[in-house]
Amino acid sequence: MSLSVKHLLGIRDLQRQDIELIFKTADQFKEVLQRPIKKVPTLRDTTIVNLFFENSTRTRISFELAEKRLGADTINFSASGSSVSKGETLIDTVNNILSMKVDMVVMRHSATGAPHFLARHINVPILNAGDGINEHPTQALLDSFSIREKLGGVEGKKIAICGDVMHSRVALSNIYCLKKLGAEVTVVGPPTLIPKYMAEALGVNVTYNLREALEWCDVANVLRIQLERQNTPLFSSLREYSLAYGINRELLDSLNKEIVIMHPGPINRGVELNSDAADSKQSIILNQVENGVAIRMAALYLLAGERKKMLETEN
Numbered sequence: 001m002s003l004s005v006k007h008l009l010g011i012r013d014l015q016r017q018d019i020e021l022i023f024k025t026a027d028q029f030k031e032v033l034q035r036p037i038k039k040v041p042t043l044r045d046t047t048i049v050n051l052f053f054e055n056s057t058r059t060r061i062s063f064e065l066a067e068k069r070l071g072a073d074t075i076n077f078s079a080s081g082s083s084v085s086k087g088e089t090l091i092d093t094v095n096n097i098l099s100m101k102v103d104m105v106v107m108r109h110s111a112t113g114a115p116h117f118l119a120r121h122i123n124v125p126i127l128n129a130g131d132g133i134n135e136h137p138t139q140a141l142l143d144s145f146s147i148r149e150k151l152g153g154v155e156g157k158k159i160a161i162c163g164d165v166m167h168s169r170v171a172l173s174n175i176y177c178l179k180k181l182g183a184e185v186t187v188v189g190p191p192t193l194i195p196k197y198m199a200e201a202l203g204v205n206v207t208y209n210l211r212e213a214l215e216w217c218d219v220a221n222v223l224r225i226q227l228e229r230q231n232t233p234l235f236s237s238l239r240e241y242s243l244a245y246g247i248n249r250e251l252l253d254s255l256n257k258e259i260v261i262m263h264p265g266p267i268n269r270g271v272e273l274n275s276d277a278a279d280s281k282q283s284i285i286l287n288q289v290e291n292g293v294a295i296r297m298a299a300l301y302l303l304a305g306e307r308k309k310m311l312e313t314e315n
Contacts, residue, residue: 025298066296140173155182163223188213249276
């Protein structure tokens, strides 16, 4: 079995069988990660460049660890301190790197569509690690994988995506992924942070009442407020936001059932999620981090397989 795509640019491009193949492959790699020796030589002699034009901690470390667990050689590129600051274009930067015989590119960029643009100009697999406010496919994959692991499956489950939906690439990728896997999705937050097109265009429920969403859902995936992407204030204050849309232990205990709490990180503790909720037994936030390595190992492995087939065809 193989992926139907040569690049992993977004969940929108994937078929359900692609997602299920990534999950099955991640299951195998998760077993590897439980061993005393956590490395396999699967991508030995493969060179991967982590091309990050935007700040990142968890995603970058997770990809680098996944690459090393697979035996790949890795190159870490940061835009700050590079020739990009001198005016070098994206294409020139990447072509210079590829001339050093790089086999795959993991890319994060603040501009929406940057990985898609690059995929039209270079002939190595590109894995999107987040582009603007568009998509973050591996985060959505690890989120759904974590739900599957916790609840036994995704189909038929009710997922509430809470918070700053408008500026979140995680939200969009999650909606695509969850819908493809047969889940029901509700987005909840202030009216100013939920795009008007959501319900009709993406087939999700929309509510502005947090308690209503939490009473309905099996899982709450909580998003942080992305102040760095907001040009104008979209709510009165962080304190007011926390009072209306923050999740704490008291709120969780008052529900008529126990729900699962998720967060893609980083958490703004005391704003969208209090520590007594983030660190509770209902939280699977650290499981998400652990599963991120297995999911990224699976994605890299499968894309490398597509690259190998492409080279064999050319030869």
